[in-house]
């Protein structure tokens with residue numbers, strides 16, 4: 001059994017998708033990041049950076065194995081199962097490149113765009129503009145990569161799982177998928193996968209009613225109730 005420390009979010013969806021795609025047995029352990037549960041000492045022992053996701057694999061060969069950082073968890077589960085990461089060759093290199101691209105680029109920049117567009121007080125136009133433009137650049141990079149390809153690293157892989165949840169929030173990054181037709185096609189194909197749907201449906205009972213309403217949508221869209229909800233993580 002794998003303990004999956006979870007709150008619905010783009011980074012945790014990556015791991016949820018992988019667990020669901022692999023059919024691995026797991027137990028959801030809620031971490032309410034809007035109530036500072038990520039700072040609890042017992043959670044910090046598993047995830048010292050006080051962020052979800054994290055897992056504890058109680059079926060690891062050398063005893064219980066904790067893993068934090070979504071990219072490391074995806075690689076750990078890919079190595080454990082032998083799935084969604086080619087064992088060698090160009091497909092493996094590509095999946096690792098695009099996983100790192102998501103971890104170092106799309107995730108952090110989209111996170112900042114989300115923060116400044118949604119929470120910053122008036123007068124932060126420079127930051128809003130910078131992160132929105134950087135997101136647009138990264139979306140253009142991904143759109144170009146997907147031209148002529150079904151999946152980011154040719155084979156369906158951990159790279160696709162890593163990017164999907166961020167693209168789910170594209171409107172919050174100030175992006176319109178009409179401008180990125182290849183991403184739009186890929187996003188539709190990803191969203192149609194039963195494992196992705198099961199992953200995205202997890203834990204709606206753990207969030208505010210306003211956010212739960214937003215999570216029912218096929219992709220993030222503004223909602224008056226959610227707009228008025230100022231709950232945010234530290």
Ligand SMILES: N[C@@H](CCC(=O)N[C@@H](CS)C(=O)NCC(=O)O)C(=O)O
Nearest residue numbers: 009010011033051052053069070233
């Ligand atoms: N690089 C980390 C980022 C994780 C992350 O930012 N998680 C967010 C939810 S998507 C979180 O736990 N936020 C809590 C906080 O900011 O205190 C990863 O990919 O696992």
